[in-house]
Amino acid sequence: MARPLILGLLLSLLGLLAAAVASPVLWQKECSKGPEVWCQSIRTASQCGAVKHCQQNVWNKPAVSSIPCDLCKELVTVAGKVLKDNGTEDEIRSYLEKTCEFLPDPGLVSECKEIVDSYLPVIMDMIKEELDKPEVVCSALALCQSLQKHLAAMKLQKQLQTNKIPELDFSELASPFMANVPLLLYPQDKPKQKPKASGDVCQDCIQLVTDVQEAVKTNSSFVKSLVAHAKEECDRLGPGMSDMCKTYISEYSDLAIQMMMHMKDQVGEQLACGDSLLVVHPLLLKGL
Structure with a gap:
């Protein structure tokens, strides 16, 4: 976000x-x-x-x-x-x-x-x-x-921070909220595995949602830690964008957790693995 x-x-x-x-x-x-x-x-x-x-x-x-x-x-x-x-x-x-x-x-x-x-x-x-x-x-x-202005500002910010002009890493623009979920759930280092088939990745996604639901229910500090980690990631975006990033996380993190907690197995599988990913969009609009 x-x-x-x-x-x-x-x-x-x-x-x-x-x-x-x-x-x-x-x-x-x-x-x-x-x-x-x-x-x-x-x-x-x-x-x-x-x-x-x-x-x-x-x-x-x-x-x-x-x-x-x-x-x-x-x-x-x-x-x-x-x-x-x-x-x-x-x-x-x-x-x-x-x-x-x-x-x-x-x-x-x-x-x-x-x-x-x-x-x-x-x-x-x-x-x-x-x-x-x-x-x-x-x-x-x-x-x-x-x-165009946004990319120019990003490059200028990196140049000021590193004294050189690096390539823009679009991975830094990914949602910091969801990016930190696996780290909090599975902090231990694991050996790298071969790329999985799409079905396996889909099941891993469903398992991740299930683990998040369980962590929220059993660990009172999980959500707080997740939000804190996400806001730390916002700092990587630089002045201005960092504050906006943190504002969005503060505003929408509760909604994201609520939506995830109400996902039933069939609904989660449909959203993660089926052709109905766009169903999430009207849900977000309704929540706003």
Whole structure:
């Protein structure tokens, strides 16, 4: 669940907006800096007269997968269908404001909703034009982050830490919460084994879920230790992302454990081994 620097980007946006309110001349100076400033959100793009430019050249680029971004795209897709079926402006506003609630800070939630209210007609036009690209709208709402910027930031951070430019290790972006489960359950070293057939791996997955359920029931400190280990892994992601990672773990770890504890044998086998992996997605949405 560890993903992009959404919080840091939006805080920077708030600072720029405050400066703009204080001095229109200063804001014009900010606009002279180009797309880096224009395309931070629908508000900055509107104030700099660059909505179309950002829509066609910046917000349509691949975005980093994150909980706020992914759920935003889900709701914007629904909003697009409602709009296509002649839905009312209030209905669209309701869906868009719901996306704002995925932000981790109440102040940012309020700011996001204010942007929705202030620029709803512009956003609705964008939804109509980008029905098959909900990430454009979510980037305009600053809920999705550019993948290119994210990778550049990761490389820069590693360069600053190691004084060289290493290759990006995508394994570091894996969920730290689940990555630590086997370590806590089976801490002893074991000899390496040959790769298993898919059926064996599937059964190992089911056994892992069973062992987690048993550990939660019999070891009162297991969940606490698991969460602590996961948060330690977040520190490897660097400033900004580390805090966001820890926020998501704090917010969703209880839900993840609850879902795992309620998995029956047949359900666990279906989720781990069958063709119904996508069943997890609506469950997560319901839990949110």
